[in-house]
Amino acid sequence: MSRVPELIDALVSRFGTDPALTEAGVADGPELTEADRDDWILVGFDGDPNGDGQAAVTEEDWAGLGVSREEDIRLPVTLLARRGDTDVKAARARVYELLVAVGGVLHADPTAGLPGLQCSIGGTALYQEQTDVGMQARLVLTLVCRTI
Secondary structure, three states, rough: OHHHHHHHHHHHHHHHHHHHOOOOEEEOOOOOOOOOOOOEEEEEOOOOOOOOOOOOOOEEEEEEOOEEEEEEEEEEEEEEEEOOOHHHHHEEEEEEEEHHHHHHHHHHHOOOOOOEEEEEEEEEEEEEEOOOOEEEEEEEEEEEEEEO
16 A cells, blocks of 8 residues: 555644744645745645646555565655745745755654655756746755655
8 A cells, every 4th residue: 555645644744843844834735725825835746736736656566575565656845935026036045945944854854754664855846937926936846755
């Protein structure tokens, strides 16, 4: 059975209670409940409202001699930094500050509190968008997690 549901729940909880991330809203997927926040962490969502909504990708393989299965998980986590002006540099700097804080949470506990799992940031993609309410920097992280 996949560990994706418990991984998403664990990350939402961890990011939502970490002192370095108190100013950011944390959402499970595309659910934004406080749209007036400037900073967001979206777990299991790439932040593209026009995208296909893919929340995770998994691959499984046999571990050992067919006794159990290993699962590799690719999970998007999106960091948003919004501004009420057009300052690209400030929005980009803020989204990378969020990256440092999220990376700190993962570095402190790569298991996200889930025994038998290891996670790290496998890659990022930066999007800079001028919106109708100002500049937005969106940094999509790909978390690479593996059951061990």
